[in-house]
Structure formats: C-alpha cells, structure tokens
Amino acid sequence: MFDGGSGTGDGGPGRSGGPGVRGMARIARELPYGVEVFHLRPDGRVHFADREGARELGPSEEFLRFIDDGQFAHYLVGDARTSPERPSNATYKLGVVGPRSAFTPHAHGGEHIVLSLGHASCGLYDPARRRVSEVRLFPGAMIRIPEMMPHSFANRGAGPLTILAANTGFGIDHEDYAITADEAERRTAGAGSGSGSDQAPEAGGGVPTLRQATTDYAVLAAALRDIERAQRVGGIGAVSARERIAAGLRRAAAVLEGPR
Known part of the structure; x- marks a missing residue:
C-alpha cells in the first residue's frame, strides 16, 4: 500500500525523497514549531511536514x-x-x-x-x-x-x-469502537436472550450508554451479516x-x- 522509498531527500536523513517531499521540505522550513502540514495526494500517498522536516507517512510513521x-x-x-x-x-x-x-x-x-x-x-x-x-x-x-x-x-x-x-x-x-457481527453474536449469547436491553455489557467498566443499553445485539448481528452477504454477492463496486x-x-x- 505504502510504496514510498526510504532514501534521502530534502526532508532529512532516512526520509522519503521525490519532488513532492522536496516541496514539502521547503514548506517545513517556514513552519513554527507545533504546526503540521499534510498533503493528501490523489494517488493515496500522504506527505507530511513539520519544523523537523518532511517525509512520506507510512505504517512506520505513527499509523x-x-x-x-x-x-x-x-x-x-x-x-x-x-x-x-x-x-x-x-x-x-x-x-x-x-x-x-x-x-x-x-x-x-x-x-x-x-x-x-x-x-x-x-x-x-x-x-x-x-x-x-x-x-x-x-x-x-x-x-x-x-x-x-x-x-x-x-x-x-x-x-x-x-x-x-x-x-x-x-x-x-x-x-x-467497532462492533462486528461476531462480537454482536457473542454479546447476544452472553445476555442469554435475543435482546441486550437489560443486560448490555458495560463500556470500559462504567455505566453503559443509553443506545448500548437498548441495543438488540441479535438484530444488530443479523444486519451486519446482511451487509457481509451483499458484499460477497455483489462485490464493492468498481x-x-x-x-x-x-x-x-x-x-x-x-x-x-x-x-x-
């Protein structure tokens, strides 16, 4: 996914080169400390600049x-x-x-x-x-x-x-953050019924939110399986x-x- 090189450019030692990063390096020299600039390129790459220099962001760069x-x-x-x-x-x-x-x-x-x-x-x-x-x-x-x-x-x-x-x-x-069909089914089994209205799991050990407390996890799981089926049959489009x-x-x- 991230195919930027690891060579040296204007952004400093070990940072990706290329015209885009070199241009961001010139921006970096004008930035006050604490200010960051992101260039979200149409090819999916992300170039980043701060007072320390410029580079292409990838999985090793705080992703x-x-x-x-x-x-x-x-x-x-x-x-x-x-x-x-x-x-x-x-x-x-x-x-x-x-x-x-x-x-x-x-x-x-x-x-x-x-x-x-x-x-x-x-x-x-x-x-x-x-x-x-x-x-x-x-x-x-x-x-x-x-x-x-x-x-x-x-x-x-x-x-x-x-x-x-x-x-x-x-x-x-x-x-x-992201409740999948597998997780919704686990919560359904844990509640001992088709509805989590009275036995919804607590969020992080605290009091459950109103929406969590009224969620029917069996219904949620079924809806998520429907999306899985739709993607499996129809794909994700072109x-x-x-x-x-x-x-x-x-x-x-x-x-x-x-x-x-």
Whole structure:
C-alpha cells in the first residue's frame, strides 16, 4: 500500500525523497514549531511536514491498525484509548484504505463521519426498509452515519484511498469502537436472550450508554451479516471509465499545484 522509498531527500536523513517531499521540505522550513502540514495526494500517498522536516507517512510513521489488517489510521484528535471514561469528545484521524478492499461490517458506539478523497462506497443497513443500501462516494464526498448503524466502508479503486474519519467518544481500542457481527453474536449469547436491553455489557467498566443499553445485539448481528452477504454477492463496486479519466486529471492537477 505504502510504496514510498526510504532514501534521502530534502526532508532529512532516512526520509522519503521525490519532488513532492522536496516541496514539502521547503514548506517545513517556514513552519513554527507545533504546526503540521499534510498533503493528501490523489494517488493515496500522504506527505507530511513539520519544523523537523518532511517525509512520506507510512505504517512506520505513527499509523495504527484500523479495524482490519492492511488498513491504517493516524490520529489527529484523540487517540486509540478515547472512551466515555477517557474523553476527548471525539477522535479525528487520517486513514488509508487498501486497494479494492472493504472493512469488516461493523457498528460504532458513537456517531461516525467520513470524508472520502477518492472513489469509495459505503454499504449501510437501512432498518426502516430492512435491506442493505450501497452509497457510492466520490472525491470530496462526506458521509455522516448515526451511532450503532451497521455499515462497511470500501475502496472501489485500484490504489490506496485516503480518508478523514471522525468518531464521537470512542478510540480504536475501546470495545464499542467497532462492533462486528461476531462480537454482536457473542454479546447476544452472553445476555442469554435475543435482546441486550437489560443486560448490555458495560463500556470500559462504567455505566453503559443509553443506545448500548437498548441495543438488540441479535438484530444488530443479523444486519451486519446482511451487509457481509451483499458484499460477497455483489462485490464493492468498481471505478467507472469516467471516474478513471477524472482521477487522471486530478493527478495531473496535483503535479501542477503541489509543493515544489
């Protein structure tokens, strides 16, 4: 996914070279301490600059596993341990989604907002219509998903997809950050009935939230399995010819507009 070199460029010893990073290095020299600049490139790469220099971000550069193997996140607000008991109000992170891949369907304990900078899709379970809806997303599209709504975000493209994701109240390490079908079924079995209304597990040892306390985990598990089935049968969608042309134009624009 991250194929930037480890050679020496203007960003300093051991940091990735290339025209984009060299341009960011010139920006770095003008930055006050504590200020950071990110260049989210249309090819999925992320170039970073601060007062110390410039480099291309990759898994070794403060990226964490993002729900599934091969997906990565870099926190901008909050951290992986954010929770109602250790609040930062929300987490805000930069994510990189692997080519032609989708997250395991899940539901978050808090509200979820994702800005897509490429060609993505989001499978959502619609409880009113009792079916899975697929929303195709394009560069610059932002989707807002309520807490505990089953969904799965996917990258339709053949290259890495950069996203910006915000979650209210929960970091990746919290047990309610991403509840999968397997976890919902485990909670159903632990509750001893089809509903977790009176026996919902506590969040981090504290008092469960109102939405957690009224969640029917058996219903949640079934909805998540429906999304899994839809992705298995219908796939995650493809990038159209028109979108491929637009992506090429954006890459050309990035060369002309990017730092030099």
